[in-house]
Amino acid sequence: MSVDLSSIKGKVMKFGDGMNTDIIIPSQYLEDSDPNIYCKHVMAAVRPTCYHEIQEWGDTIFVGGKDFGSGSSREQAPDAIKYAGVKAVIAESFASIFFRNCVNVGLPLLEVPEITKHVNEGDVLTVNLETATVTNLTTNRSFSGKRIEPFLLNKLRKGGLIPELREYVIQHGLDKP
8 A cells, every 4th residue: 555645635723832732632531542533532622623623624734833742752642633534644843752652653744844834724735745845826825844754754654654564574585474
């Protein structure tokens, strides 16, 4: 399986600075370990109707400010975003562990300085992770982001760490006794 990282398109759902993992998916919703269940509470602490809006909008891109994903290292936060149907997360900066967790679960993301000053709720964006660019189709403006290391892009292309490892095991015949 290969994911196209050159033309991710979606409508902006905008958030501010400091969206930590407890805001992304509050711990009280993690009693069930199924991401198909807990994703229904994504961002409920700041936007109670978030999941339903994502379902109505279809292709959605989260745009956040500084320090997106700070707090605990729980990987359920990027899983909640991904399973809710969000196509990508663009932020001014990410907590490093959240960034790696997104890569590991196959959630496309890009750091773009001052992006919140240049997009509004409901704008339509295209994101190209291969070139680290975001184009706001609503305003016809483009922005450069911080390039993602090639080995991390490869993980995202494969759909995350587990699909990448699965492919490696099969390619090298390690799945046979």
